[in-house]
Amino acid sequence: MERPLWVRWLRVWAVGGAIIGSGLLLFKYTTPTDEELINALSPELREQYEKQKVLRREEQRQLMDLVKKTSQSNDPIWKTGPFNAPWEGKQNTEEVFNKIQRNEAETRQREDLQRVMAELDMLRQKSELRTQEIVNEKKKHWWKIW
Incomplete structure (x- = not known):
């Protein structure tokens, strides 16, 4: 004897719900x-991720500024922002790419400058200590035993 139609549909819904629920x-x-x-990344990749986090935030901020600017205009989106449509021929995406590269280079230069300044301070401290040692040795009199 054949089962009623609602039993078959109930079975379909139950099996489908079980599949979807187990997938979720x-x-x-x-x-x-x-x-x-x-945390699973290697130390080098983690360091690179941390360095580029600021750049990604800046890109996101610039994108949000662009979205706000385009939302205030009544023109179509491809005419409002600094990005032109590819079929118009005037593309300044290279300019935006260069700006991002410039920002990245500036941050690298700042980091290098900070690193060099820290190394310079450390060398300066070492040389001051060595100078003090030399001066203290010169202050000793030759006739004193201790």
Whole structure:
């Protein structure tokens, strides 16, 4: 004897819900968090990630400024912002890319300058200590035994 139609549909919904629910649970409990992903990186990659975090934030801020600017205009989006449509022929995306590269180079230069300044301070302290040692040795009289 054949089962009623509603029983078959109930079975379809139950099996489908079980498949979807198990997929959601697997996704929730097997996907690592951002912190876990960052901690799993090698030290070099983690350092690179931390250095570029500021650059990504700046890019995001510039993008949000661009979105605010385009939302205030009544013109189409491809005519409002600094980016032109590819079919118009005037592309200044290279200019934006150069600006990002320039910002990245400036941050690298600042970091290098800070590192060099720290090394210079350390060398200065070492030379001062060595100078003090030499001066203290010169202050000793030759006739004193101790």
